[in-house]
Amino acid sequence: MSMLTCKHCGGNIEAQQSTCPNCGIPLPPNHATQKQRTFIAWFILLLIFCFFMMMWLPPDWSPFVGQ
């Protein structure tokens, strides 16, 4: 399964744990899924950004590559 790192002490945490085994700090109830959702959101944002750049940039690349 996925291993996460504690933001407080930097130790390893398993996704299903509710407290850090190293420093004992309480973790958010769904910290694993939250992290995954953030990653997916950034990935979708990046795809949208790439799509808009493709639309916005001119199809003729000659001014950039010379001749």
Ligand SMILES: [Zn+2]
């Ligand atoms: Zn910790």
